[in-house]
Amino acid sequence: MSEWREYILEDVIDKFIDYRGKTPTKTTFGIPLVTAKIVKAGKILPPNEFIAREDYDSWMTRGLPEIDDVVLTTEAPLGEVALIQDKNVALAQRIITLRGKKEFIFNPFLKYYFQNDTGQHKLQSRASGTTVFGIKASVLRKMPVELPDIEEQKAIASVLSSLDDKIDLLHRQNKTLEAMAETLFRQWFVEEVEDDWVEGTIYDLIEFNPARKLAKGEMAPYLEMAALSTNTFNPDGWYLREFSSGTKFTNGDTLLARITPCLENGKTAYVTFLENDQVAWGSTEYIVMRPKGNLHPFFAYSLARNSDFRDYAEGCLAGSSGRQRVDVDHLKDYKISTPSATRIKNYNAFAESITLKLHANSQQIHTLKTLRDTLLPKLMSGEVRVEYP
Structure with missing residues (x-):
């Protein structure tokens, strides 16, 4: 060495x-x-x-x-x-x-x-x-x-880059899966609306800001607006914090940024990182969306990523310039038809399979990032050494 x-x-x-x-x-x-x-x-x-x-x-x-x-x-x-x-x-x-x-x-x-x-x-x-x-x-x-000498540098970089490459691969897989989900959603619920579907509004299908319980001062996972991605379901980084006042949510909820420019930038999340029945909280600038009835929870996320819906949401912005927020009552008027039972059944089966894979990949990404972040300072200080020829 x-x-x-x-x-x-x-x-x-x-x-x-x-x-x-x-x-x-x-x-x-x-x-x-x-x-x-x-x-x-x-x-x-x-x-x-x-x-x-x-x-x-x-x-x-x-x-x-x-x-x-x-x-x-x-x-x-x-x-x-x-x-x-x-x-x-x-x-x-x-x-x-x-x-x-x-x-x-x-x-x-x-x-x-x-x-x-x-x-x-x-x-x-x-x-x-x-x-x-x-x-x-x-x-x-x-x-x-x-x-260290050049060969040890190469060995250290190889360990860290192999972790980064695996993380990148999983991110690409999830990006492909989300693209498939967005395409299918557009085809099944926007382009191929059938005659027997019931015309209505989003409020017929989606519950907004459903009631969740957290006691003041209770330690619970906290998710900042900065952690929401503009292009993928999985937020990056959450931590325990005493609950004071904020938006509460659980697994299966979709978070939609309601304030400008976060809305226009595409900040949206589908929550999967919590324990069963765990309640988390975050910014008061989230709109929480949850499908009603027997629609799979991922339906709300797919809808929130749909370009037509996002254009409508931006049209619901109200308030002073620079600090505009979505008027939820206006958002509830977004027109969408209730799909047939057959279409819902087929979509739910697809959504369940894709969300299982998305969640598994995101868990592996989290594990690999934790490992990489743990190894980085140890390798770069010489505390942990890498064998090399």
């Missing part, structure tokens, strides 16, 4: 690409632009800004990215980090791209170094600024880093 040594970052970095101080002309399509806004949780999210292909050469004069280069955000926010997986991108301000010298640094290891508390502390403690809090390139270059 190697001993860890301390280096100055600039001594072990081959390329230090910094486009701060430059502002590209942005377009609606072209070469994807990697900005600080899309570097999150160890990943580069799908881009929403681009530069024209004909501007690429004139813009990218300070260095070109390569696969597995480390992208580090330097301000607003500071310390988000990811690996470049597609070198056909442009680099924006507020990020610095690092490429380690091959004999000193394995780039995936460097990503995990910055994700760990030690790396984060070194960045935060060297940051400065009043209106914008960030780290200067000159300061970052002089930051000390502790490294």
Whole structure:
């Protein structure tokens, strides 16, 4: 096993690409632009800004990215980090791209170094600024880093990346399952409405904010609005907290953000993470939806993700600009027909099979994330060592 040594970052970095101080002309399509806004949780999210292909050469004069280069955000926010997986991108301000010298640094290891508390502390403690809090390139270059030899770096990164790869695979599986559910819901309940269905409103099918009981001061799982996803059923992160005042919910409930811009952004959840009969609570800005009668609970979530319904919900916003909320009484007037018993039976069978798989995957994701988060500081400090040839 190697001993860890301390280096100055600039001594072990081959390329230090910094486009701060430059502002590209942005377009609606072209070469994807990697900005600080899309570097999150160890990943580069799908881009929403681009530069024209004909501007690429004139813009990218300070260095070109390569696969597995480390992208580090330097301000607003500071310390988000990811690996470049597609070198056909442009680099924006507020990020610095690092490429380690091959004999000193394995780039995936460097990503995990910055994700760990030690790396984060070194960045935060060297940051400065009043209106914008960030780290200067000159300061970052002089930051000390502790490294084992290159083979141990590769072994450590292999352990952590294998966990991340499995988590990503499960997320992709759930995304595919949700896409199937959304397609079937649209076909069965929007496009293929039958003559014998009873015309009505959503209030005929969905109960809003059903009564749940929690005693004041009782410890119960708490779910923040920030934990709701914009594109998947499973919220990310909940914790025990004394109940004071908030929206209460149980397994099988659908949570719909009722405040702008959370509603427009798509924040929605289908609750599966609680124990049987456990009651949780969260933001007063949730609308809780639960199907009535014999409809499967997932029906409410599928409806909440439906684009027609979401457009209608946005039309129900009321209040002052910037703090508008959905008027639930208005929302209850959304027109939808009550399906036949046969259609309900078929949908319920489908929903039960898909929710079992979604829940199993989400549980495995939670377990793997916990393991990864436990191992990360131990591996990056040398407390736990990895065998390697």
